Amino acid sequence: GNSVTQMEGPVTLSEEAFLTINCTYTATGYPSLFWYVQYPGEGLQLLLKATKADDKGSNKGFEATYRKETTSFHLEKGSVQVSDSAVYFCALTPFSGGYNKLIFGAGTRLAVHP
Amino acid sequence: EPEVTQTPSHQVTQMGQEVILRCVPISNHLYFYWYRQILGQKVEFLVSFYNNEISEKSEIFDDQFSVERPDGSNFTLKIRSTKLEDSAMYFCASSDGDRLNEQYFGPGTRLTVT
Secondary structure, three states: OOEEEEOOOOEEEEOOOOEEEOEEEEOOOOOEEEEEEEOOOOOEEEEEEEOOOOOEEEEOOEEEEOEOOOOEOOEEEOOOOHHHOEEEEEEEEOOOOOOOOOEEOOOEEEEEEO | OOOOEEEOOEEEEOOOOOEEEEEEOOOOOOEEEEEEEOOOOOEEEEEEEEOOEEEEEOOOOOOOEEEEOOOOOOEEEEEOOOOHHHOEEEEEEEEOOOOOOOOEEOOOEEEEEO
């Protein structure tokens, strides 16, 4: 079946520290991969995406590379800010296009302190 | 920028009552989804909807749930007889079904069943 596994949180960092949130997936086909972010009291926002192996998604200083050989899509940021404090969800859709549910990981809470 | 809207933002209801959660998807989108997030847990797929019919539904989406697109702009989720365990944040999402299958989420409706 299809599933997503994320590292457990919370992750607590000081401002300007390097961030890695691990995400691995299991999928039967060729999934598209996503990172969504949920700020306190808000809904889900798409952070970045990648649709095929070796694609790198990037946005707002965050990056993730679609690694088919390790079935991973780890989220990284070189220097986090207090405003990055949120819950980060790794997700996949099993196929490209059409109607296609998102399968989410459990989420990783990030807390960044000044 | 177009966005998905949801009403109400918070709904409190008594066990056994019917509730209708409303969503207005992005106007040119063709695929519509409901997800829910029980407090502190992962986001779970409920149902996808395309061409005026359900495309896929999860095990959670039992006979007490129904969806409808009554007028070409609204997309509703009805829970016929609410249970305590239906208390959650319900998110509506829409996509245009292209290859990237990027889903745009609304801000959510928090449903509290007492």
